[in-house]
Amino acid sequence: MEDAARLLQLVVNGAAAGCIYGLIALGFVLIYKATEMVNFAQGDIMMLGGFVAYSAIAHWGVNYWVGGLIAIAATAAFGYALDAIVLRRVIGQPQFAVVMLTLGLGFIFRAAAGITWGYDSVGFDTPFTNKTVKLGGLILGDDNLSIIAGTVLLCGVLYLFFAKTRLGVAMQASSQNQLAAYYMGIPVRNVFSMIWAISAGVAAVAGILLSPVSMIDVNMGFLGIKAFAAAVIGGFGSIPGSVIGGVFVGIVEQLAGYYLPAGFQEVTSNIVLLGMLFIRPQGLFAERMGKRV
Amino acid sequence: MTEALLHVDAIETFYGPIQAIRGVSLEVAPHQIVTVLGANGAGKTTVLRTVSGILDPEAGKVVFEGKDIAHMAPDQVMRMGICHVPEGREVFPFLTVRENLMMGSYTRRDSDGIAKDLALCFRYFPRLEERQHQRAGLLSGGEQQMLAISRALMGKPKLLLLDEPSLGLSPILVQQIFEIIRRINQEQGVAILLVEQNAHIALKTADYGYVLEVGRIVAEDHCATLLGRDDIKEFYLGQKEAGVRGQRRWKKRRLWN
Incomplete structure (x- = not known):
């Protein structure tokens, strides 16, 4: 009984960490599906979102929810501008140029954040910090539960947006056939910039949700590497796949941290990724129909 | 032809260094069906892409309802x-x-x-x-x-x-x-x-036709007239009359210029 409860606890904690990976992976996938660019600065955009929320909540003294919304909106606007001003220029260049550019942007963001907010870890009060819920024999942190709930909610909102709204369907259309989208009068470039905005906004949500669990600091963007594994496991191109891949990585990591010798926790995401590439290289949720060229 | 809806005036379009269209002009009147015929690689699709703004012409004008749309973005052209x-x-x-x-x-x-x-x-x-x-x-x-x-x-x-x-x-x-x-x-x-390789059905459907060859218009007329022309019959409709068989292609081509 004790063991079962412990296992469940680990799974919940792992799922919470995995949701964060999943949200960052979601950002990777959204941008990749639309523009076929891989944004290696995704984790650093999450870091920026976290710092903006910290500024709003801890310095300007606004309420957690308002501060969160400000951070999401500001980061989304930043994402839009990033595409409109910088990334749009490298469309059509070799994939390698995009990789170098986004890696470089990540360095710039880390440096800029260090100069602006300092290199120390910071945190702010949230309604979920240091609170727990008792469920039977289980003790679950509100912070972890808020991450899971927030992720589920956000995925629901995104699903409705992409499936039901005109702009959401136009985003799908633009990523499926860019030329035809132009023929329909869809302003494809702006639509792509809006996808960058959504993906940056999602990253900001991840940063805010993560803040009660781990402090915000300049290097938190390196979580993006694990999220990248999650995206590949999910099939790199599948939105539900990216979140499920993230949760999978998170849970395996927690279990490995508890049951395996020290040091394994950090490498499990990559071991899982390698295993996945051997067994099912197309990922868990690869699109069944090929893209028509 | 009365006031044209679309007026394409001597456009020249390139794919990189390769010139696909060498001065094509054509007109479409309101309510009219106009067809552009031609073999593979004649530049038919390029003409349409230039009109819809996917490609910009290096020279010439594309006028739609009196407005030059040659350098508009494709989504703006669609909105027109x-x-x-x-x-x-x-x-x-x-x-x-x-x-x-x-x-x-x-x-x-x-x-x-x-x-x-x-x-x-x-x-x-x-x-x-x-x-x-x-x-x-x-x-x-x-x-x-x-x-x-x-x-x-x-x-x-x-x-x-x-x-x-x-x-x-x-x-x-x-x-x-x-x-x-x-x-x-x-x-x-x-x-x-309408751009078509199936010349027969295109000429039956359309009112007016242009024949495009290697980026140039080599013939234009009402479709009924084009349908009756020997050279069109031979090269685009695949009908050969007895005796024409031995004639060389370049001789026929000359008739168009």
Whole structure:
């Protein structure tokens, strides 16, 4: 009984960490599906979102929810501008140029954040910090539960947006056939910039949700590497796949941290990724129909 | 010809260093069907792409309703009232048939008009109504062509650009599609610029025709006249009369210049 409860606890904690990976992976996938660019600065955009929320909540003294919304909106606007001003220029260049550019942007963001907010870890009060819920024999942190709930909610909102709204369907259309989208009068470039905005906004949500669990600091963007594994496991191109891949990585990591010798926790995401590439290289949720060229 | 809806004036279009169009001029009057014939690589598709703004001409003008649209972005050209049905259909494979059609009306805000046009498309192509909740990628080639034409109609075009609607379709289906193209032109008053390799059906459908060869217009006339010309018959309709057989191609070509 004790063991079962412990296992469940680990799974919940792992799922919470995995949701964060999943949200960052979601950002990777959204941008990749639309523009076929891989944004290696995704984790650093999450870091920026976290710092903006910290500024709003801890310095300007606004309420957690308002501060969160400000951070999401500001980061989304930043994402839009990033595409409109910088990334749009490298469309059509070799994939390698995009990789170098986004890696470089990540360095710039880390440096800029260090100069602006300092290199120390910071945190702010949230309604979920240091609170727990008792469920039977289980003790679950509100912070972890808020991450899971927030992720589920956000995925629901995104699903409705992409499936039901005109702009959401136009985003799908633009990523499926860019030329035809132009023929329909869809302003494809702006639509792509809006996808960058959504993906940056999602990253900001991840940063805010993560803040009660781990402090915000300049290097938190390196979580993006694990999220990248999650995206590949999910099939790199599948939105539900990216979140499920993230949760999978998170849970395996927690279990490995508890049951395996020290040091394994950090490498499990990559071991899982390698295993996945051997067994099912197309990922868990690869699109069944090929893209028509 | 009365006041032209579309007036293409001596355009020259390049793909990088390669010149695909060497000074093409043509006109489309309101309510008219105009066809551009030509072999593979003659530049037919390039003409349409230049009109719809995917390619910008290096020289020449594209005037639509009195406005030069040669250097407009493709989504702006569409908003002017030119809808392009691209070669090879280019439907959105993962969207449903209905969503594809709604994308065609992306620029419109009049929900009543959109609903009316949706009903109209379903009247022209009942198959699409049956399959409206299926993914477009699962449709047959003919159904995808119907979808591509309907999707363009949803934009309420004044001018419809049709690129090879017969591509890869069975002869019966080609007949049906062209019959509907004719009906759309007559009933909705939409002008059509039609690019075709199937010269026979294109000349039967259209009012006026141009013959394009290696980036130049080499002949133009009313379709009825073109249908009767010996050179057109031989090179585009594959009909040879006894005695013409031995003649060399270049001799025939000379007749056009």
